Amino acid sequence: MTTPEIDLRSDTVTRPTPEMLAAMAHASLGDDSRDGDPTVERLEDLAALRCGKQAGLFLPSGTMANLVAILAHTGRAGEVLMEANSHTLTSELGGIGALAGLFTRPLPGYRGTPDFDALRAAVRRPGIGRSKVGTALIQLETSHNHAGGAVLPLAQMAAIRGLSLQHNVPVHVDGARLFNAATALGVGVDVIAQHADSVNFCLSKGLSAPIGSMLCGSSEFIENARGYRRMVGGNLRQAGPLAAAGILAIEKMSLRLAEDHATARQLADGLAELDSNLVDPAAIETNIVRIDVSKSPLDAETWERRLGAAGIRVGAYGAERQLRLVTHRHVDAAAIDHVLQQVRKMLQR
Ligand SMILES: Cc1ncc(COP(=O)(O)O)c(C=O)c1O
Incomplete structure (x- = not known):
């Protein structure tokens, strides 16, 4: 599958x-x-x-x-x-x-x-x-x-x-x-x-x-x-x-947005554990996670391409230094765990 x-x-x-x-x-x-x-x-x-x-x-x-x-x-x-x-x-x-x-x-x-x-x-x-x-x-x-x-x-x-x-x-x-x-x-x-x-x-x-x-x-x-x-x-x-x-x-849908905020927080916490330069989890208030990849070994387009090859779509922004990740109804806690595993692999390569 x-x-x-x-x-x-x-x-x-x-x-x-x-x-x-x-x-x-x-x-x-x-x-x-x-x-x-x-x-x-x-x-x-x-x-x-x-x-x-x-x-x-x-x-x-x-x-x-x-x-x-x-x-x-x-x-x-x-x-x-x-x-x-x-x-x-x-x-x-x-x-x-x-x-x-x-x-x-x-x-x-x-x-x-x-x-x-x-x-x-x-x-x-x-x-x-x-x-x-x-x-x-x-x-x-x-x-x-x-x-x-x-x-x-x-x-x-x-x-x-x-x-x-x-x-x-x-x-x-x-x-x-x-x-x-x-x-x-x-x-x-x-x-x-x-x-x-x-x-x-x-x-x-x-x-x-x-x-x-x-x-x-x-x-x-x-x-x-x-x-x-x-x-x-x-x-x-x-x-x-x-x-x-x-x-x-x-x-109905307005009642479940806290779930998206929780997955955004999970994502930010996990990314910060992998590399504290990527994101400040304290800055996450809603469902958007902006990642600063300028100090990571890969530029934003490479992140976008490599995660894309693993079936994870993210958006590169701002002179190859930023990614924007937005959580929503189709992304649950298990999906965020999977994203974090893939990022870990990508950074270890
Ligand atoms: C803050 C803000 N205003 C306006 C818009 C525009 O909305 P639409 O894509 O429906 O034109 C967006 C879309 O992302 C947005 O984030």
């Missing part, structure tokens, strides 16, 4: 559960873009309720949810402030400039949280001095992908919220893995979302739905976002089956 592949490149590789597939087969088939669809409406209401917001909007992806949120908050005018390694700046191919026409100011940060003093110094009103461009939006990200799944501390989110209210600038949270952040903090997602005007979260990552992201905010904001969703081609037709999977993602 061949060993099944262990895919640690991302939690987006999760497949829908049998229960999701059954619900999809029996879901309503309204044209959501024309008349609305009852299952999509149920999903949007559920997402809003969980996030403590008035309304929700179903979108095809996290990238589009961020873009639509940014468009709806700014109306394509002004400057957006965010931490320099935010997914929107590093991985969304400049849509914020190319499609939304906005300036961005990347800020220094620590584990994904923008530095408060740098943020305070960067916020500006239009017309101050020679500037005609005011701050239109502050964007945060939790858990933070490039910071190895770090969770923004609630106290710092609250401080940033205070600053935003003082300057009348909205806050959007890219919460692609919002439920992971909430699980790590031991709170509901609404406790995080209370510090923002809008929040997005992905159904298609650790929550295992095949497609979709939710954007939540005030009713007025979501109506505005609905228009921008149409503008960028994100309106869907018979979306009921996707929404049916999304409802189960929120109701």
Whole structure:
């Protein structure tokens, strides 16, 4: 019998559960873009309720949810402030400039949280001095992908919220893995979302739905976002089956994310035992393990290739020095033991 592949490149590789597939087969088939669809409406209401917001909007992806949120908050005018390694700046191919026409100011940060003093110094009103461009939006990200799944501390989110209210600038949270952040903090997602005007979260990552992201905010904001969703081609037709999977993602799959955090911790502990330069287990808060291979005898691409030959898929990043390993529903403790054995063999070769 061949060993099944262990895919640690991302939690987006999760497949829908049998229960999701059954619900999809029996879901309503309204044209959501024309008349609305009852299952999509149920999903949007559920997402809003969980996030403590008035309304929700179903979108095809996290990238589009961020873009639509940014468009709806700014109306394509002004400057957006965010931490320099935010997914929107590093991985969304400049849509914020190319499609939304906005300036961005990347800020220094620590584990994904923008530095408060740098943020305070960067916020500006239009017309101050020679500037005609005011701050239109502050964007945060939790858990933070490039910071190895770090969770923004609630106290710092609250401080940033205070600053935003003082300057009348909205806050959007890219919460692609919002439920992971909430699980790590031991709170509901609404406790995080209370510090923002809008929040997005992905159904298609650790929550295992095949497609979709939710954007939540005030009713007025979501109506505005609905228009921008149409503008960028994100309106869907018979979306009921996707929404049916999304409802189960929120109701059931959000409850098991602590398992993914435990396997990430197991992986980090095991790697650190093999070589303490690879990873600091204390830095693991959720389901992402970033490995620094710069002091190992092999570069990241060689790790990727050799583990790949052993049926273990990982992603190389950042000038051959980093790997990102993401745990999820299809990777259990036995699979992590197997990964660690293979890494041990590879390093001993
Ligand atoms: C923090 C963050 N934001 C946004 C996205 C984009 O989501 P999608 O791949 O659904 O466009 C991702 C995807 O990994 C992410 O990690």
